[in-house]
Amino acid sequence: MPRFFIEQSPKPGEKIIISGNDYNHLKNSLRLNLGDRVILSDGTGFDFEAELSDYLDSAVELEIIKKEKSAVEAKLQVWLAQGLPKKSKLDLVVEKATEIGFSGLIPLEAERSIVKYDNRKKAKKRQRWQRVAEAAAKQAGRAIIPEIKEVMSPVQLKNLKNEFDYILLLWEDENQFSLKKFFQNYSVTQTAKILLLVGPEGGFSAAEVEQYKKELGALVITLGPRILRTETAGITALTAVLYEKGELGDLND
Structure with a gap:
């Protein structure tokens, strides 16, 4: 219907x-x-x-x-903090992440973000991304429209630290600690709230990674040996996290 x-x-x-x-x-x-x-x-x-x-x-x-x-919504809450990418890539991220089941988006100003928005443009972009989320939620049969936060700086993101149980930073230069190891090492409950940090084109700088580790307590993880585009990385991690907790591919729960 x-x-x-x-x-x-x-x-x-x-x-x-x-x-x-x-x-x-x-x-x-x-x-x-x-x-x-x-x-x-x-x-x-x-x-x-x-x-x-x-x-x-x-x-x-x-x-x-x-x-x-609704039996559609995931118990696990997964948010994306996405480094601002070029053009309409964030539209794609919002659309597909909504279909998959994420809870919300924090558009993030990053050191290597090429685009720079003034306050007026930030407000217009946020409204657009919220409309994309609503349309995708209708298409996917979701009962909740994911929340799109305002565009934030790293300093503003720091204020949200205590809202999440785990903060995972995806970094192409990490080669030891994988998403699989994260779930092996941590007892993630079914109702946990997880934030995935994703860099823009070019990824996060080493200085940003150290900053997020220190200020947010972020765990730096790898998604494997292949380098993913910024619009692919968050969607891939979201899918893997929801699958790991039985929120995708399982009709019994």
Whole structure:
């Protein structure tokens, strides 16, 4: 069934109104009729099956049939702190990471980031990435839209240190400590919150790596012998982490 996100959390039997872009998509693109059903998500992990009950002027009325906890969302929370890349690469990262199941993104100003945004451009980019996340969440059948944080400097990122159980820095010059060894050495719970630090084109400098190790307590890991592009590294690590904890490829949990 088509999926839409709503701000409220209604009860079965209640009726809600959808207008704006979602109304246009529902009526003109999907061409849904009265009696057809859709899935509504409140953004907190709950899904609502709803039936179209009436078309109004520039809006549609839906009746809530049932409410249930989504079985789609991962218990493990994985965030990406992505060094700002060129062009539209971050759009791709947000889209694919949302489909795979990440919790949110911190766009990160890095020493080797080529792009530099002023405050106005940062705000516009954040809005764009949030729209990409919402569209990808709908497509993937997710019940939560990943949160896109404001573009941050390393100093600002430091303030979020205590929000994460583990901070992993992906670095191409690391050749000893792998993601597999991380899971072997640490008892990562199913509900842990993990931050993956990914450098821009050219990766993190040695000075940045030492800074993040000292200030964030970051663990430096390798993803293997091959050098991955910046838009590939985070997605690859996210996939591996979720798979390791049974959040991908397992239908029994």
